[in-house]
Amino acid sequence: MENQETKGIDFRCYLRHYPDAQGYFGRFGGAYVPAELEPAFKEITQAYHSICHSAQFINELRRIRREFQGRPTPVYHCERLSRLNGGAQIYLKREDLNHTGAHKLNHCMGEGLLAKYMGKKKMIAETGAGQHGVALATAAAYFGLECEIHMGEVDIAKQAPNVTRMRMLGAKVVCVTKGQKTLKEAVDSAFEAYLRDYKTAIYCIGSVLGPHPFPLMVRDFQKVVGDEAREQFIEMTGILPDVVCAAVGGGSNSMGMFPAFLNDPVELVGVEPLGRGDGVGENAATMAFGTEGVMHGFNSIMLKDTNGEPAPAYSVASGLDYPGVGPEHAFLRDVGRVSYATVSDDEAVDAFFKLTRCEGIIPALESAHAVAYAMRRAKEMGTGAILANCSGRGDKDVDFVAEHYGFGEDR
Numbered sequence: 001m002e003n004q005e006t007k008g009i010d011f012r013c014y015l016r017h018y019p020d021a022q023g024y025f026g027r028f029g030g031a032y033v034p035a036e037l038e039p040a041f042k043e044i045t046q047a048y049h050s051i052c053h054s055a056q057f058i059n060e061l062r063r064i065r066r067e068f069q070g071r072p073t074p075v076y077h078c079e080r081l082s083r084l085n086g087g088a089q090i091y092l093k094r095e096d097l098n099h100t101g102a103h104k105l106n107h108c109m110g111e112g113l114l115a116k117y118m119g120k121k122k123m124i125a126e127t128g129a130g131q132h133g134v135a136l137a138t139a140a141a142y143f144g145l146e147c148e149i150h151m152g153e154v155d156i157a158k159q160a161p162n163v164t165r166m167r168m169l170g171a172k173v174v175c176v177t178k179g180q181k182t183l184k185e186a187v188d189s190a191f192e193a194y195l196r197d198y199k200t201a202i203y204c205i206g207s208v209l210g211p212h213p214f215p216l217m218v219r220d221f222q223k224v225v226g227d228e229a230r231e232q233f234i235e236m237t238g239i240l241p242d243v244v245c246a247a248v249g250g251g252s253n254s255m256g257m258f259p260a261f262l263n264d265p266v267e268l269v270g271v272e273p274l275g276r277g278d279g280v281g282e283n284a285a286t287m288a289f290g291t292e293g294v295m296h297g298f299n300s301i302m303l304k305d306t307n308g309e310p311a312p313a314y315s316v317a318s319g320l321d322y323p324g325v326g327p328e329h330a331f332l333r334d335v336g337r338v339s340y341a342t343v344s345d346d347e348a349v350d351a352f353f354k355l356t357r358c359e360g361i362i363p364a365l366e367s368a369h370a371v372a373y374a375m376r377r378a379k380e381m382g383t384g385a386i387l388a389n390c391s392g393r394g395d396k397d398v399d400f401v402a403e404h405y406g407f408g409e410d411r
């Protein structure tokens, strides 16, 4: 990328310099935590920095990726979808084939391994839709650690299958009955539990969010997605894709994809959910409608209500309905390296059906946002290649889609 376009950042050694020692990507990020929790987060930061370069840690994580998660996941050329869509070629990185059916396990296994090296006995986290809870409960089972997942009462009722999976995997699901009884209260509750227990427990966030070092660690653990995809794509085609896109909730599957391509002449696009439209509470398109602010322990872009508090967020894909975005995304947009687009519920559902019917791949509704954007861009471009991250599989969504949209016969 041209330096004048990206404010003089040298992307050849970007990962070494971002974030800085305090966890900042430019002015975004940091660690805004209660004073009592500062030592706990410092301990995690120090442990991560001292462990992550050790050959033993790296080799063990590689073995887990290969033997337990089933990595590398393939890159797949959607020939029929590309032909039907009538434009550039569409390729998918198949994170839906990662064990447990989504990319989230990539960082949960890393966090679990870190917990083991730190001698922790327990993993604590919150979950909204339950996807992070399931991935973390899986990691905890693998490493023989206790697992405590905080979840709002409303979400527990909505996400029954994921609650069952967590319990089956041996996790304790703590029902949070305060306030709106959803994700925000679950975050507070998990933080309180961590404060009581931080000597024996580790807190594990579900995306490239939260106080330093989590945006750094989660990015590093997810980076395997783009590292694999870049090599696989070149192996398949001999060239680089023109565009790489991924759905953005908190931003972890996209921060998995983007780093490998930062120094390439490849357009990077984060795809946010436009939900039902542009009104407050109708979408979760943070980059489109949000402003700068501190939330959940870090400075970034967030959707605010009229009081400056985190606004309610909505998307048909519950994994995307977070009112903020990881600080590194805010930074990469600021310097002009990544751009952000929106896809509505209807476009995402349409892509869900098209991919399912044309290719025999049922994507998660979250991932369908990336597929929808790839289809839109492919049409506009006419030629070339787009690589979209299929972050997860849609088994969890089929009952909902069938009930609200039918089976797609008429599409």
Ligand SMILES: *Cc1c(COP(=O)(O)O)cnc(C)c1O
Pocket (backbone or CB within 6 Å): 102, 103, 104, 131, 206, 207, 208, 247, 248, 249, 250, 251, 252, 253, 254, 319, 320, 364, 366, 367, 391, 392, 393
């Ligand atoms: C959680 C989730 C997302 C959104 O989270 P990111 O941190 O933005 O990746 C996307 N796709 C799937 C399948 C998910 O489970």
